[in-house]
Amino acid sequence: MNKRGQETRERIKKHACILFAEKGFKQVTMKDICEDCELSRGGLYCHYKSTRQIFQEIIDDKMGQQDYEFDLRIQQNQSAVTILNDILEGYKSEMLDSQSSLSIAIYEYFSDYDLAASDNALYKQYLISANTWKKLIQYGIDTQEFNEVDIAAVFDLIVFSYQGVRMYSKLMPLDKEIPSRIIKEIKKILVRSDRSGNNF
Secondary structure: OOHHHHHHHHHHHHHHHHHHHHHOOOOOOHHHHHHHHOOOHHHHHOOOOOHHHHHHHHHHHHHHHHHHHHHHHHHOOOOHHHHHHHHHHHHHHHHHOHHHOOHHHHHHHHOOHHHHHHHOHHHHHHHHHHHHHHHHHHHHHHOOOEOOOOHHHHHHHHHHHHHHHHHHHHHOOOOOOHHHHHHHHHHHHHEOOOOOOOOO
């Protein structure tokens, strides 16, 4: 694909992501995306055949970007505590930003019976994310910055609290201190007390 085509795809995904966050997955149509991107129907269908294809690529991009960021920073021998702090601060901002949350759209997308029955797509996404976090947590243990922990359990705590807050933030008003409290406890579990500094 040429550069112009790739730029168009990125523009489509950017606009579609906003629509999915605002409306959920099921309420967004290809017509909506055409209008928001100011593309003709043919222009959009030249790149994507359905909202499902667009949404899946958005999810894949987000997962790939997180994995790339973790790997790059570990390869650069950055402090595990610094990486963790940066990632969790990003999560905190996202938890507070209910307008850009894709949680409802993700639920709608993956709750489709045929999709779920065919390949357990959401579970695959969970495993990809779990593997990414496992690398970071094990890296922190190896550098003696993190406590010896049950890595799978800590990942579950992170992912389900993050997604839970994002989901609830779309449905009801939430105390803005909730993300900070959650992140503080995650750091307490992971970071060795002699490496925490002023993080808490």
